[in-house]
Amino acid sequence: MKSDTQSRPKVSVVINSYNYARFLGRAIESGLRQKAPGVDVEIVVVDDGSTDKTPEVAAAYTGRIRYYRQSNGGQAAAIHSGCQLAEGDFICLLDADDEFAENKVARVLEAFAEDGSRGAVYNSYDRMDAAGVLIGEHAVWSRAGQDVRQYGLFWMAGGVPTSCISLRRDVARKLVMPKEFRLCADTYILAALPHLTRIGWINDPLTFYRIHGENAFATQEQAQQRKLMLQNWRIIHSTLKQAYGVELSSAVFEIQEQRAAAKPWSALASTCFAGLIYIVRAEASTRMKLRETAKLVATAMGLHRSLTE
Secondary structure (H helix, E strand, O other): OOOHHHHOOEEEEEEEEOOOHHHHHHHHHHHHOOOOOOOEEEEEEEEOOOOOOHHHHHHOOEOOEEEEEOOOOOHHHHHHHHHHHOOOOEEEEEEOOOEEOOOHHHHHHHHHHHOOOEEEEEEEEEEEOOOOOEEEEEEOOOOOOOOOHHHHOOHHHOOOOHHHEEEEHHHHOOOOOOOOOOOOHHHHHHHHHHHOOEEEEEEEEEEEEEOOOOOOOOOOOHHHHHHHHHHHHHHHHHHHHHHHOOOOOHHHHHHHHHHHOOOHHHHHHHHHHHHHHHHHHOOOOHHHHHHHHHHHHHHHOOOOOOOOO
16 A cells, blocks of 8 residues: 555656746745645756856755756756656746746646646746736636647747646656757747647646746847747757657748748748648637637737747
């Protein structure tokens, strides 16, 4: 017979951090505050070669967290290390400049328990500024209880930040994280997961997504952002094909090329084609398909910004 300790579920909050010393303490505290009775929660901090006071911040939590420092390799490398180090049955990803609501772990475990075939769960979020003050409306999808795999190819229409992604450990370790993905690792994860597992959705805003103007992606000029996203999608395309034998729709890839070249009309044509494929193939209601296709068209035209950007 298993002991009570052996039967208790364990959740790993994996925090990736690079030069976010001023936010890291709050991210760690949000993990330590989790209200999940009967659940063991561990905090794993991966310091991706920070040059600020990140080691000193982490040292203040000695004995309460697991801290691992590595040479700077980028966000994907840090997340990969964290998932390999995690001992929990479930993993909640957290960027060091974001925070979790106190009931995040409890709600995530409920969502996994509702459907044992789910290997990943996404949740809604609230935006906050550098000081932690909430701004704007909830970023909520009304998709509770549904399998949301169809959103993997349509990440532009409604992005899911890294800190809103939770995984079963076995699924997390199947993720082949390309080392070239130094920024926007959530884009790759969102593209890969639909090919690996069923995905659940929690309407509750369980993550506080910080907008502070110092994000490595946000600080770049738009032309550079488009160039980076095209580069990332090329990596996504090759990684999914090599690792999982999955080839992305050429239309989805062409959208990125046209956006990088600042050719909105060409992007629109590619988007409409991708939208037609989505309408025919996706496992979703006609109303949902049409709405998400319209949002994708607006994104291609620059009228609707992706939440992942």
